[in-house]
Amino acid sequence: MPGTWWRGAAIYQVYLRSFADGNGDGIGDIAGLRARLPYLADLGIEAIWLNPWYPSPMADGGYDVADYRGIEPAFGTLAEAEELIAEAHGLGMRVIIDVVPNHGSDQQEWFKEALAAGPGSAARERFWFRPGKGPGGSEPPNDWRSIFGGPAWTRVPDGEWYLHLFAPEQPDFNWGSPEVVEEFHDVLRFWFDRGVDGFRVDSAALLIKDPDAEPDGEDPFTDRDGVHEIYRGWRRIADEYGGRVLVGEVWLPDQERFSRYLRPDEMHTAFNFDFLGCPWDPAALRRCVETTLATHAPLGAPPTWVLSNHDVTRPVTRYGRADTSFDHADRKHGMPSDPDLGYRRARAAALLAMALPGSVYVYQGEELGLPEVEDIPAGLRQDPIFTRSGGTDLGRDGCRVPLPWSGDAPPFGYSIGEPWLPQPPEWKALTAEAQRDDPGSMLTLYREALRLRRIHLGDGTLTWLPHADPVLAFRRDSGLVCVANLGDGPVPLPDHTEVLLSSGPLADGALPPDTTVWLR
Known part of the structure; x- marks a missing residue:
């Protein structure tokens, strides 16, 4: 049924900055993606999910959004985005884009207004500004820590502090503000009106928080009950347009709490991170699959299956390690990995994931068998996790290295300029061109699996x-x-x-x- 296309779709994640560069500046863009749409159609992809493409200072790879109704100039223009959507539709592919509702950019007009307006102003009510503690308010309002490391509060010149669960350049929105609620309703409609088929909702469980609450055993900013009313409002808007989908990024260990985001009047689907982080172990994987199916079935919601994304270690590297699990708290950088073993297991895991009932996500480069790049020079790393951890956590740049398309040396057809992150020379054996006609390649396996999946698999039991x-x-x-x-x-x-x-x-x-x- 067209209205429920997302229930069994094969969805390809495009990290735009690293996919394909159309103008030669070394940064992937919409022009590069448009030129490669036939590749995705040939691969058997039914929908594309794009990471944030909005104007951004890029303090966190675009997840610090300065304008939710525009396109980052390095990526292209709004007109190009509309053309991309139309061209993808013409090839039978839907388009899902990221929306980032937990936080904006410190360069967003709202935040600039808040800084100028001062303490107690209406403009500051859209964010979490608080006076400090200690002598002269010199200490943060509480001891919350940033997910990226360091304190979750930054002081502004007039003495108040603002909350940022991620980088200081990413101030958190106050979802108790009706202006914030209405702003995002309008953003959803803006993109739905331009033909977007759905939204992947970043950090979906973090929106409601209470910095003033006394510790009571309840998590002060994750999965608080008030978040569900927000998504009920979003679902009403999606339903107005018909055939549109809301996909939640919900990292929760409690399956019962997780399932609440999938109630019939909230999200259509949510990412299954238990499967992504599960070790290559039969008992653990079966338990994960059974739990996932048991959680989703009573709700009538389809599961999602994903092996990698722009935040996690690539499967070829992870599955070659002695410890094949994944955890953000320990990325196991530098742990020895057997490349042949990892490659063999990654191929097996791909067929297992694609055979399971529901939708499946493929992160760009997964279909080429790309490994994690762990030897990026420190001076070239851009992930704020690397800098805020003082280099103790190498961060996520290793899975974001630009794709190799063709040729025997970097930039491998990705660009005519120097890629924003360096590509390993040995990737010449992993280019899309080198793999295209090789019956034993990872690309051929994915292409044939996705073809058979469309005929025999997808939604169901x-x-x-x-x-x-x-x-x-x-x-x-x-x-x-x-x-x-x-x-x-x-x-x-x-x-x-x-x-x-x-x-x-x-x-x-x-x-x-x-x-x-x-x-x-």
């Missing part, structure tokens, strides 16, 4: 099949059977009439370790 412990096996509604061997030795395949696709070569009718197969 699964039935677990009996199998030994290191194996995950299930049948989908279409009859397709997925078998993933996470053990140390080969296992026999169940009875079948045809092998539709395998992540690696089969061994005399048996399924080797770290291999997934789709059977009819």
Whole structure:
């Protein structure tokens, strides 16, 4: 049904700055993306999700938004954005964009007004300004810490402090202000009117907070009950337009709390980060899948399956480590990784994720098997996590290195200029051009998997099949059977009439370790 296209869609995440550069300045842009839309259509993508493309000082890769109704000049123009949306639609692909409601930029007009207006002003009510504590108000209002490290408060020249759960350049909005509520309603309509098919809602659980509350056991700024009324208002707007989707970025360990964002009058879907962070372990993965399905089924909401994004270590590197889990608190930078093992497991994980019921997200470069780049020189790193941690956390730049498209040396067809982050010379074997006609390449695996997925998989249910412990096996509604061997030795395949696709070569009718197969 067109109205519920998102329930089983294959969605490709475009980190615009690193996807393709159309004007030669070394920074990816809308022109570069438009030129590569046929690549995405050929890959079998049904929707594109773009990270923030708004005007921004880029203190946090565009997540510090200065104007929610414009396009960052380095990326292009509003007219180009509208042309992109139309061209994607013409190729059968929807367009989802990021919206960042928790915080804006310190260069946004509202925040400039707040600084000029002074304490007690209406302009400051749109943010969280508070007097300090201690002698002369010289200490922060409370001891909250920034998610990026350091204090969550910054003092302004008149002595007050403002809250920023992320970087100081990202002041938090006060969602108790009716002006903030109305502003974002208008932003949603602005982009829906331009043909956008949905929004991915950044940091969706953080909007409601109470800096003045005494500690009472309740988290002071994460997943407070008042956040749900905000998204009910957003859902009413999305429903007015029909066929539009709200996707929540909701990092919550409690599945019951997580499920509240998926009630029929709130988000359509939310990212399944438990799966993303799950180790390559059969018991852990099965438990994660079962819990996910049990959480979503009563709500009628489809799960999402995602292996990577612009914030996490790339699967080829992660799955080659002794510890294959992912946690923002410890990115395990420098932990040894076996590239062959990681590559084999990443292929198997891709087929497992694509076979599960619901929608699947592919982060750019995942289909090329790109590894994490961990040796970026300190002087070139741009992630605020790196600077605010004093270099103890290398941050997220390693998964944001510009894509290799063609050729034998950087910039690999990404640009005619020098890329904003350096590409490893050995990526010449991983370009889209080098992989396009190679039947054994990661790109060919993804292209064929997405083709079969559109025919046989997507939305629906699964039935677990009996199998030994290191194996995950299930049948989908279409009859397709997925078998993933996470053990140390080969296992026999169940009875079948045809092998539709395998992540690696089969061994005399048996399924080797770290291999997934789709059977009819």
